[in-house]
Amino acid sequence: MTRLKRYIVLAVIVMLIAVFSAEVPAVITGQCSDCHTMHNSQNGVAMVSYVFGSETTSAKDYLLVGTCLGCHAQGGSSMVANINGNPTPQVYHIDATGDLAGGNFAYILGTKGSGASDAKGHNVIDFGKTEDTLTSPPGHHDPDGIGVNITCAGLTGCHGARKSGSGIYGSHHRNVDGKLTTADQPYNSYRFLPGVKGLEDADWEKTKSVSDHNEYYGANTPMTYSGNCNICHNPQGIITSNNTMSGFCGTCHRNFHVTDAIGGTSSPFTRHPTDIILPGGGEYAGYNGGGNPYSLVARVARTTVPDVPGDTVYPGTDVVMCLSCHAAHATDYPDMMRWNYKSTTLSTAISGCNVCHTSKN
Amino acid sequence: MRRRYNNGNIRNPGDSFKYHHVNILLFTILSALALCGLFCSEPAHAGAYLDSAHGNSSYGVKRNAAGFPADYTKGLCAHCHEQHASIDGAEPEPVSGPGTYTLFYDNYVNQTDGFCFACHNVTGTYQNPPFNNYNYSYRAGGYTAITCPVSILSAFSFINETGSPVFNCSSAVGTSHKLTDIQTFIAGKWGYTADSNPCAACHNPHSAQRDPHTSGSRGWPVSLPSLHDSQDNNAWGLWGDVAAERINNYTSSYQAPYRYNSTVTYEPDGSTTQDGSNLTDYVTFCTDCHNTINTIYSTTLGRNLRTIDWNNEKHGKGNADGSLCGDAPYPSGTSGLGKVLSCTDCHEPHGSPNVFLTREEVNGGALAGSIGAFSTTDWQYLCDRCHNDDQEINGGCQADHYYITHHSNEGCNTDRPYNPVGCGTCHDSGGGGSDCMADREKKICTDCHYHGSSVTDADDTPTTRRTF
Numbered sequence: 123m124t125r126l127k128r129y130i131v132l133a134v135i136v137m138l139i140a141v142f143s144a145e146v147p148a149v150i151t152g153q154c155s156d157c158h159t160m161h162n163s164q165n166g167v168a169m170v171s172y173v174f175g176s177e178t179t180s181a182k183d184y185l186l187v188g189t190c191l192g193c194h195a196q197g198g199s200s201m202v203a204n205i206n207g208n209p210t211p212q213v214y215h216i217d218a219t220g221d222l223a224g225g226n227f228a229y230i231l232g233t234k235g236s237g238a239s240d241a242k243g244h245n246v247i248d249f250g251k252t253e254d255t256l257t258s259p260p261g262h263h264d265p266d267g268i269g270v271n272i273t274c275a276g277l278t279g280c281h282g283a284r285k286s287g288s289g290i291y292g293s294h295h296r297n298v299d300g301k302l303t304t305a306d307q308p309y310n311s312y313r314f315l316p317g318v319k320g321l322e323d324a325d326w327e328k329t330k331s332v333s334d335h336n337e338y339y340g341a342n343t344p345m346t347y348s349g350n351c352n353i354c355h356n357p358q359g360i361i362t363s364n365n366t367m368s369g370f371c372g373t374c375h376r377n378f379h380v381t382d383a384i385g386g387t388s389s390p391f392t393r394h395p396t397d398i399i400l401p402g403g404g405e406y407a408g409y410n411g412g413g414n415p416y417s418l419v420a421r422v423a424r425t426t427v428p429d430v431p432g433d434t435v436y437p438g439t440d441v442v443m444c445l446s447c448h449a450a451h452a453t454d455y456p457d458m459m460r461w462n463y464k465s466t467t468l469s470t471a472i473s474g475c476n477v478c479h480t481s482k483n
Numbered sequence: 484m485r486r487r488y489n490n491g492n493i494r495n496p497g498d499s500f501k502y503h504h505v506n507i508l509l510f511t512i513l514s515a516l517a518l519c520g521l522f523c524s525e526p527a528h529a530g531a532y533l534d535s536a537h538g539n540s541s542y543g544v545k546r547n548a549a550g551f552p553a554d555y556t557k558g559l560c561a562h563c564h565e566q567h568a569s570i571d572g573a574e575p576e577p578v579s580g581p582g583t584y585t586l587f588y589d590n591y592v593n594q595t596d597g598f599c600f601a602c603h604n605v606t607g608t609y610q611n612p613p614f615n616n617y618n619y620s621y622r623a624g625g626y627t628a629i630t631c632p633v634s635i636l637s638a639f640s641f642i643n644e645t646g647s648p649v650f651n652c653s654s655a656v657g658t659s660h661k662l663t664d665i666q667t668f669i670a671g672k673w674g675y676t677a678d679s680n681p682c683a684a685c686h687n688p689h690s691a692q693r694d695p696h697t698s699g700s701r702g703w704p705v706s707l708p709s710l711h712d713s714q715d716n717n718a719w720g721l722w723g724d725v726a727a728e729r730i731n732n733y734t735s736s737y738q739a740p741y742r743y744n745s746t747v748t749y750e751p752d753g754s755t756t757q758d759g760s761n762l763t764d765y766v767t768f769c770t771d772c773h774n775t776i777n778t779i780y781s782t783t784l785g786r787n788l789r790t791i792d793w794n795n796e797k798h799g800k801g802n803a804d805g806s807l808c809g810d811a812p813y814p815s816g817t818s819g820l821g822k823v824l825s826c827t828d829c830h831e832p833h834g835s836p837n838v839f840l841t842r843e844e845v846n847g848g849a850l851a852g853s854i855g856a857f858s859t860t861d862w863q864y865l866c867d868r869c870h871n872d873d874q875e876i877n878g879g880c881q882a883d884h885y886y887i888t889h890h891s892n893e894g895c896n897t898d899r900p901y902n903p904v905g906c907g908t909c910h911d912s913g914g915g916g917s918d919c920m921a922d923r924e925k926k927i928c929t930d931c932h933y934h935g936s937s938v939t940d941a942d943d944t945p946t947t948r949r950t951f
Contacts, residue, residue: 241571260572378567385583389713390590390678392581394566404714447566468540468558469533475560476530481716482560482689483530 150294156206157294158185172196172205174214175250184291190274191248195227202328211326213451214249223327223336224313225449225458235454243452246272261375261383268374277359280370280450281314283307285359290314299324303427305365312339317361318370319427332416333433338367340423340441343387344397345369347380367423368396371444378444395442397423402438405481409437419460420446420477447474531716533558536693536702544602546587547611550575563587563598563688577601577609583678591680593644594662595636599682603635619831619842622696623751625743626844638833646783654836656855661783668772668779674713684708684772685832689716692724698754698761705763708771723763730759733766734800734823738812740869741847746811750828757812762825766793769826789935796934796951798824804948805898808871808888810846815871815895829865841865851883862928871895873919880919885928887919900948 150157159169159181168179172188174195182189195214196203201222203210214227216234225243231251232238238251245253253270262268268278275282275289282290296309305311305319312320321337323330341364345353353363354373362369372379378393385392400406400422410417414435422440424432448458455462461474469483476483532538543558550573555561561570568574568581575587582598583590587609591597602610616635620626631652632638641657643649651657665681675684682688685705692702703724712718722728730737737759739749749757770793772779779788793799802821809815813822831840837854844850845868854861863872863883873880873887876894880887887896890903901909903917915921931950 256572258572260569261567375567383581385581390583390676391585392583393568394585401714404712404718405716406714463559463561464552464554464556466556468538468543468556471556471559472532479716481530481718482532 149297150208152206152208155187156208157187159187160185162187174248177248189248190290194274195249197228197233201226202325209325220328221449221453223323223330223449225451225453227452229452229454239456241456242454243458244272244450245270246274248273259374261372261377261379263376266374275314281308283316283359284361284373288359301427301429312367315367315370316359317363317365318367319365320367321427321429321431323431330418332418333431335416335418335421335431337428337431338421338423338443338445339365339427340368340425340443341366341397342399342425342441344379344381344384344395345372347376347382353380364397366397366441366443367445368443371396375444394447396444396446398442399425400435400437400440400442400478402436406437406478408480409435410477411480417477419474421460422446442478446478531690531720534692535688535690536704537563537688537691539693542614542693545611546575546602546609548576548587548609590678591662591666591682594642594659595640595644597662597682598680599688600636600639605634605637608634618833618835619827620743620844622694623827624740624842624844625696625745625748625750625753626849627743628849629843632834635833638831638835641834641836642783646781646785652836654853654855656838656853657834657836658783658838658840659834660832660840661781664780664782668777669708673709673711675708675711676713683711685768687711687716687719687721690719690721692721694751696752698752698756701752701761703763705768707768722768726760728764728767730762730764730766730825733764734759736800736821736823737762737825738822740828740845741812743844743847743849745847749812759825762827765825765827766799766823789933791934795949797949798951801949803898806896808876808895810867810869810871810875813846813869817897845869857929857933858927859929860925860927863925866928877919884919884925886921889926890917891919 162169162181170179170182170187172192173179174189174191177189177192191214193205193210194212196212198212198215199217201212201215201217201220203212211222213222213224216228226234227243227246227249228234229242230238230240230245231249240251240253240255245251247270256270258264258266258269271278273279277284277286279289282288282293290308293309293314298310299322301321302310302312303319305317308314308316312318312322319339323334323336327335345362345364347353354360354376360373362373368379377383379396381387383393384395387398400409410420414437416422416433416435421443422435423443424440447460449460452458453460456464459474463471463474465471472483536542537544538558540558544562545557546562550570552570564585565574565587566585568585577588579588582588586598588598588601602608603616605613605615615633616638617630618632618638621629632640637651639659639662640649641651641654641659642661644663646661648655648657662681665684666679669675669679669681669684670677685708687706690706691704694702694704703721705722706719707722710719710722726732739757739759739762742748742750742753748755751762754761770791773788773791775790775792781788795801797803800823806817807814807820814820829842829845831842835841836843837850838856841854845865848868850864850868852861852864854864867883870885870888872882873884874882876887876896887893888899889901890899892899906917906921906923909926910923913921913923915923933951936951
């Protein structure tokens with residue numbers, strides 16, 4: 123074999139590895155019957171097969187063969203399940219190697235981690251373990267209209283259109299992956315979170331590193347409420363008007379985000395700010411040590427959605443957000459913290475704080 | 484039989500010698516490294532917060548309040564800071580709404596109300612367990628009989644927000660550092676703002692250490708205001724925690740006062756150290772504000788504070804004129820003059836039952852009485868702790884009088900400023916001869932001697948000397 127041929131073969135091998143080794147989510151493709159059933163019956167057997175817990179196999183809306191949890195909360199040993207050839211991210215699993223970016227609802231139920239606790243995550247009612255402590259989303263206006271009836275999608279959910287009768291409808295078919303900067307519909311929003319911009323990691327952070335992670339969109343100023351309901355409420359449903367991840371959280375936890383309730387736009391704040399630039403001076407200049415490598419424990423958002431994940435944080439430019447401290451679904455730590463804030467070892471308990479507050483260690 | 488050397492496996496004698504030395508060298512280096520690991524290494528050092536009193540794992544902050552998680556480990560940020568002004572959906576006590584800097588209570592309200600006092604208070608403290616903060620005379624002076632003030636709040640409670648005295652610790656004439664005046668003064672300086680807590684003028688809450696005032700067990704509680712950096716706890720480090728920030732670096736003439744009831748141990752830690760190498764350079768610290776440049780208004784006094792020029796004042800780097808009749812351990816006579824005092828040798832930092840934050844115990848002994856005004860002969864109680872009165876110089880004279888120092892060259896005193904003539908010029912009443920037993924009305928020390936007094940400030944015939 124000539125040297126040229128050897129190079130060609132090698133290049134082809136590399137290309138094949140690149141193409142087939144990665145789990146590349148995309149618009150749902152394949153057989154319609156992978157996800158839909160016309161009559162929920164085949165030879166007298168129900169075709170609805172992806173259900174969670176006590177959910178029944180009765181016919182589902184949109185002729186689906188499963189529910190949200192039926193596909194995404196299978197409780198298996200892998201954080202990404204293979205469903206009819208489609209890599210399907212799991213929000214509830216017992217994979218000992220880790221969790222996807224949003225966390226793992228298994229910590230709430232105690233099927234993984236240090237024991238069941240409502241405080242470990244968002245108590246999505248479909249999991250069957252309702253919130254016992256809270257009566258409404260902390261920081262929400264009162265009455266809130268949500269109570270503790272949090273769902274995956276829909277009016278009181280996070281994913282898909284947040285209004286009655288909509289939810290995730292159609293989003294899988296039109297899903298836009300990767301860099302999402304339009305965010306005017308759920309399907310072209312970050313993780314179907316309506317209105318949220320960002321850069322989706324291709325494997326939902328099954329693998330993650332300083333340069334392999336989601337990128338979140340942030341602003342340099344939080345939203346201001348000031349009696350303006352339209353910052354969240356509009357005819358399309360509940361949508362954050364500033365397109366940021368923190369603004370999205372603020373649609374339920376308003377007082378934890380808006381300038382009216384956090385003490386304004388500059389220090390001294392009365393609540394820990396989000397959508398505020400991580401200061402470029404003082405202790406913040408030392409974010410996560412020399413060179414400011416991106417911390418997977420205390421993450422930042424970017425004021426411009428990047429094309430690729432950044433391995434460096436830029437104090438003075440990047441943004442503090444809710445997900446700097448919390449995971450979206452659940453963690454093994456109280457209050458959905460990204461680190462063990464309740465550790466009996468103080469240095470461990472404040473370790474996440476110290477990523478930004480570098481001189482208070 | 485001649486041994487056959489294989490170059491690949493067996494070294495020749497010459498090589499063996501070299502390798503032997505190499506081995507010895509390696510062994511020496513490795514041994515040195517190992518021994519250094521045992522004996523040379525610094526102890527594991529935590530960060531500034533974990534080394535601080537608030538971040539101490541044994542006695543650090545630990546909030547005990549209704550609605551507050553009891554299982555938060557000691558020293559955790561949440562004991563002071565509520566990130567969302569609520570925990571588990573509700574605000575723990577004290578329910579006061581969101582506080583600046585995410586504090587669980589208003590950062591500063593007034594002289595006796597504010598965030599720091601929520602814990603630095605015995606009655607109603609949120610700290611678990613409750614604790615005492617005695618004053619400097621107790622802790623550095625060793626005068627453990629004075630257990631009031633018992634807390635920082637108590638120490639600041641000798642006056643109210645208007646600056647008027649409040650009966651406290653059996654005193655109706657006590658004084659405290661006026662916190663609102665401090666807040667006003669620091670606003671706009673050194674990174675402080677109008678929102679800054681006046682306690683933070685002197686203390687870095689994330690670094691300040693507990694000081695047991697025990698030899699071999701020390702902590703450093705203050706930070707230099709002018710080094711304050713609102714964004715960097717390390718940049719605004721402690722003051723006094725390194726040797727270069729001790730008072731023996733300000734002056735080589737510091738003489739530590741005695742510890743209470745002792746003539747062999749000294750402030751501030753009861754050791755035999757006398758040169759100030761164990762004392763924070765409080766002169767540099769205090770004169771950061773109280774210097775010749777700054778104008779500081781005192782609500783308590785209703786006027787600007789007098790300026791302090793410690794580089795020239797006699798209790799500072801200025802020398803006695805010719806002689807001094809000092810109480811041990813201070814010099815007496817004409818030699819050894821020029822001792823330099825620390826502010827804390829006479830003043831409490833927070834509050835005192837006396838005026839001008841004057842300590843109740845000075846130089847190994849309690850003041851014989853309280854001092855309740857600027858113009859009173861009671862200042863003799865303070866002066867007498869370090870300056871011989873007439874009777875100490877001459878047993879035939881009166882105690883608590885300073886005739887000899889001012890009028891008679893005898894004993895240790897050789898530089899009287901006034902001849903004993905024309906008594907009535909200064910002494911308004913009384914009579915008798917010109918001697919130390921005369922019953923002329925005593926002069927008030929502070930007629931002439933006070934911070935910032937000038938050579939012409941004596942209210943009668945001016946002297947030509949510095950009077951302070």
